[in-house]
Amino acid sequence: MKPLVLSRCAAANALGLGCESTLAALRESRPGLRPNDFETARLDTWIGRVDGLEAGPVSGRLAEFDCRNNRLAELGLRQDGFADAVAAAKRRYGSHRIAVLVGTSTSGIHETELAYRRRDPATGALPPGYRYRHSQNVYSVAEFVRRYLQLDGPAAAISTACSSSAKVFASAHRMIEAGFADAAVVGGVDSLCLTTLYGFGSLELLSREPCRPCDAARDGISIGEAAGFALLERPDAGGGAVLLLGYGESSDGYHMSAPRPDGAGVRQAMGDALARAGLAPENIDYINLHGTATPANDRAEDAAIHAMFGGAVACSSTKGWTGHALGAAGITEAIISALCLEHGWLPGSLNTREIDPAFKSRVVLAGEERRLRHVLSNSFGFGGNNCSLVLGTAAR
Amino acid sequence: MTQAYLHSVGAIGPGVPDWSAARAVLRGERACEPAPAPQPDAAVLPANERRRAAASVRWALAVALEAMTAAGRRPGEVATVFTTSGGDGETLHRTCETLAGVEREISPTRFHNSVHNAAAGYWTIAAGSRQPSVSLCGYDASFAVGLVEAASQVQAEGVPVLLVAYDIPYPQPLQAVRPFTHPFAVALLLAPEPAPGTLARLRIEIAPQEAEPTPFPGALPGELAGTPAARSLALLAAVARGEKATVRLGYLDGCQLVVDSAAWS
Numbered sequence: 001m002k003p004l005v006l007s008r009c010a011a012a013n014a015l016g017l018g019c020e021s022t023l024a025a026l027r028e029s030r031p032g033l034r035p036n037d038f039e040t041a042r043l044d045t046w047i048g049r050v051d052g053l054e055a056g057p058v059s060g061r062l063a064e065f066d067c068r069n070n071r072l073a074e075l076g077l078r079q080d081g082f083a084d085a086v087a088a089a090k091r092r093y094g095s096h097r098i099a100v101l102v103g104t105s106t107s108g109i110h111e112t113e114l115a116y117r118r119r120d121p122a123t124g125a126l127p128p129g130y131r132y133r134h135s136q137n138v139y140s141v142a143e144f145v146r147r148y149l150q151l152d153g154p155a156a157a158i159s160t161a162c163s164s165s166a167k168v169f170a171s172a173h174r175m176i177e178a179g180f181a182d183a184a185v186v187g188g189v190d191s192l193c194l195t196t197l198y199g200f201g202s203l204e205l206l207s208r209e210p211c212r213p214c215d216a217a218r219d220g221i222s223i224g225e226a227a228g229f230a231l232l233e234r235p236d237a238g239g240g241a242v243l244l245l246g247y248g249e250s251s252d253g254y255h256m257s258a259p260r261p262d263g264a265g266v267r268q269a270m271g272d273a274l275a276r277a278g279l280a281p282e283n284i285d286y287i288n289l290h291g292t293a294t295p296a297n298d299r300a301e302d303a304a305i306h307a308m309f310g311g312a313v314a315c316s317s318t319k320g321w322t323g324h325a326l327g328a329a330g331i332t333e334a335i336i337s338a339l340c341l342e343h344g345w346l347p348g349s350l351n352t353r354e355i356d357p358a359f360k361s362r363v364v365l366a367g368e369e370r371r372l373r374h375v376l377s378n379s380f381g382f383g384g385n386n387c388s389l390v391l392g393t394a395a396r
Numbered sequence: 397m398t399q400a401y402l403h404s405v406g407a408i409g410p411g412v413p414d415w416s417a418a419r420a421v422l423r424g425e426r427a428c429e430p431a432p433a434p435q436p437d438a439a440v441l442p443a444n445e446r447r448r449a450a451a452s453v454r455w456a457l458a459v460a461l462e463a464m465t466a467a468g469r470r471p472g473e474v475a476t477v478f479t480t481s482g483g484d485g486e487t488l489h490r491t492c493e494t495l496a497g498v499e500r501e502i503s504p505t506r507f508h509n510s511v512h513n514a515a516a517g518y519w520t521i522a523a524g525s526r527q528p529s530v531s532l533c534g535y536d537a538s539f540a541v542g543l544v545e546a547a548s549q550v551q552a553e554g555v556p557v558l559l560v561a562y563d564i565p566y567p568q569p570l571q572a573v574r575p576f577t578h579p580f581a582v583a584l585l586l587a588p589e590p591a592p593g594t595l596a597r598l599r600i601e602i603a604p605q606e607a608e609p610t611p612f613p614g615a616l617p618g619e620l621a622g623t624p625a626a627r628s629l630a631l632l633a634a635v636a637r638g639e640k641a642t643v644r645l646g647y648l649d650g651c652q653l654v655v656d657s658a659a660w661s
Contacts, residue, residue, distance in 0.1 A: 096604065096651060105511065112488070116496035125569050132573040136488075137481065138512050138533035139541075143648075152650035154602055156541045157533040159512030167530055171545060177552035178398045180544060180602055194495045199507035249528035251520035253472065256448075256508040265526055382508055383517025385529060 001276040003245050004173060005394060006230045007238030008085035009335045012076040013226035013322050014048030019080050023339045025321070026347045026367060032322050033210045033222050039110075041197045045206040048224025048323025049192060050075065058144075065144045067108035067135035069191040073144055076189065076227025085231050086149045089183050092237065099181035100155040101171050102142040103164030103188035105327035105381075107157070108135030110193040141189050145229075154180050159327065161381030162290075164188060165228065166330025169389055170247040172232050183238070187229035188331035196223055196326060203257060211293035211324070212351040213317035214302070214363045218293040224323020228331035230338075235394065242338040245279070245374070245390045248272030252384025259297055263304025265386050270308055270376060273388040279374060281309045284390070286346050286370075287361075288333045288377040291317020292324050298356070301378065306360040316364045320350030330379040334389055337375040341393050346370040400550040400557075401660065402596040402635060406462030406583035408434055408455060409620060414462055421615050422629070422636035428616050433579050440471060440522045448505050449518050450484040456515035456562040457522065459583035463558060467585050467593070472523025474556045474585070475549060478516045479532040479542030481624040482574060484509060485566030515562065538563070538624045539582070540647045543655075546586050547600045556587035561625040576622035582632065590660055596635045599656040602647065609646045631655055 011018060014032025015025035025032065033046045050072060058066040058074055077083055089098060111130065118127040134140050142157040154175060158164050165188020172184035200206050200221060207220035235243060249272070252265035259266070274281065287309070290301055298317075305315060318336050325332050340346060348367040355363050374392045405415045411428040412418040421428045436458035438446050449457075456478060464471045482488075487509045494502055508514070513531035520529055534541030539561040546559040562581035566574050590597070610630040612621040620626045627645060634641035638659040645653040 096602070109488075109492075112492050113495050116492040119496075119569060123569075126573055130573060132570070133535060137535055137574075138483070139481070139535040139538075142533075143535070146648070152648075154541075154544055154651075155534070155648055156545060158530060159533060160516070160529070160531050161511045161513060170528075171530065171548070174548040174552040175544070178548040179551075180398065180548060194500065195491055195502070195507075195510060198495060198500045198502050199491075199504075199510065202502045202504045202507055249530075250526050251516075251529050253520040253523065253525045255521065256445075256514070256517050257504070268526055381513070382511045383513045383529075384520060385513060385516070 001246060003235055003243040004232040005235045005238050005240040006242045006244065006338055007233050007240040008080065008082055008231045009338060010076055010080040010082035010229045011335050012050055012072065012079055013325060013332055014050060014224050015322055017079055019335060019339055023343060027345060031350055038192045041194055043197055043201055043206060044208050046210045046222040047192060048222060050225055062144060062147060064131055065134045067111040069108040069141055069189055070144045072191045072225060072227045073141050073189040076229055077148055082229055083149060086185060089231060093182040095150060096152040097182040098151050098153050099172060099175050099184040100142055100146040100151055101158060101168040101184060101186045102145050103158045103168050103327050103330060104138060104141050104190050105159060105161050105164055106190060106193050106195055107138045107140050109195050111135035113194045145187065149185060160385040161383060162326050162329055163379040163381035163385045163387040164327040164330060166379035166387035166389055167249060169244055170249055183233045185229060185231055188328035189227040190325055190327035191225045205294050207293060210351045211320055213291035213293040213319055213349050214298050214355055214359060215352045216354045216356045218295060218298060220294055221292045222323045224325045226322060226325035226328040226332045228328060228335050241342040241394050243392050243394050245392045246273040246277030248388045250386045254384050257382050259300040259380060261300055263300040265384060266301060266304035267308055269386040269388040273376065273390045277390040279390065284313055284374050284376050285372040286375045287313055287315040288337050288375060289315050289317040290378040290380045291319055293319060302359045302361050311360050311362050313362060314346055314364045315361050316347055316349040318347055333377050337377045337391050341372050341375055341391060344369055344371045398547045398551045398600045400547050400586040400598050401590045401594050402598055403585040403587050403591055403594055404463045404466035406459030408436060408458050409580040410578055419636040422613055422633045424615060441518060445518055445521055450487050450509050452484040452562060452564045453515045453518050455564055455579060455581040456560050457519055459581045460519055460558060460560045463583035463585045472525025472527060474558050475527045476516060476519065476529040477542050477546045477557055477559045479538045479561045481533060481535055481538045481563050482566060483512050484514060485564060485570055489567050489570055536624050537647050539628045540645045540653045550586050550588050554588050556585060559584045559586060561628055563623050563625040578620045578623050580620060580623045580626040582625055582628045594660040597658045597660050601654045602651050603654045605650055605652050607644055609652060610643045631657060
């Protein structure tokens, strides 16, 4: 496929605010997880919380969008000179020619969770001031981003659980190819809420300690929250060190909340991403795993990777650093992959002490300086929804 | 200009149990009799999943299956785009009710049913499909948002795509803040090339918001106009009449979707 350049990225996650802080935390070994202290969630688990969201409401012309998820979106949009880069792109293309595609799994559902505590005792009605459209609705975060950046082109919220913000890259590429847009703002925003904390708790998929991807004793995920954005343009139009070279998408067609054990759907997504990039498995220097640290996910992903790549490619999961940002995991890990390509860093799989002896792929435990040319990033979601991205350095 | 051929349609709503009924109503060949909302049984699902699937999922799967059957294709053989404004309201309501209580025990099934891509998950399981699937939301413009994604896939990937749009009313107290009352679901099988039986050629463009959207077809109950997925009916009316028509669909702030529909066979 014709590559697109990531001409600007912005990140806000448990490792820090901005791309530089995110990379520095990985390099200087400053993990982002803490014991759960979110709202009233009494669950013995660890979380990747972004500081300051409780204190900083969305204000000004977009005040009606105020909710934890849109606060996080705004915090992300304020990083890395992102809004300025979009403003410059707007001058080149026109505001109606830049698409906005934002992934989220739960959008502003926490606002509804809070509203349900304040229902009218007589009628059951939700409290006055609850704004469904601007918080709970899945499109809310995409509408917020589109209005914050004052764009007038096509837009969508993509919500395929934990693959949401990897799939935004695929949709953006198609939209540009089909002529609906000349450039795209892609991103993902997911914030902590009771639904996902208690929901993953009900599935017994929450770790009681910081999650340990690929570890023999791994026992579940640590939920995180994050916002991430990338401005995608044709390489001749925008400058940037990293290209989107390929994407691959598939379904497991197997189970709503468990991955297909043989990893066949994952293999298909990775294979399609390589095919679109025109690359062979041996061209990939590093795989950023979905690596959630649930027993089933990591086992199926290992099977798929070994079947396609053998045991040579360096793999790691960065979920031990950031937590699992669910609908924002895809963009967060795409940005981490881009930073690693640009700055020659290969992150280790944090908290992994003893690699599952059944695993056959090469899981890297300690970070190292390493020049990378091509990185593959995996994201899988409930409903058996898989997406793989291939990124590469622009100077190849 | 992005182009796609419309191979087949599935539709379900109060008084219009399938596309042939909807088509007859939209052509003015029969009236839309007031009828309670149908209760699709999602027979395409294996027994376990049928028991677990929420109402919105049944609606989505009913039209998906109808469109694939009408085109003479196996259910799982094409990529899918699912789009809905609100997913499953009953699941959302029960989840928030539980989380507002003292014992916050959500059932695992309710949790996996709460994802916006639940219908897509059930569909790919029912069909044993490994095809790519995306699930979207555009609030009131969810149908148009889905149509843009589906048309992008048809044009850029050169593959057939099944677009499924569905919206089921929320229970109270959520219905008060998201007030639409009539369920509706529609599926369009779109492809890069025509085939025997192709209904229309669609050419789709995003344009500045300079003209009024095409009115909701008068042959259907006016209350249905509030249902996001039923915004498709302005386009389906042109398809049903087999006319060449330019349909303007409400899209996002500052722009609209202009669809040129031309009868094909």
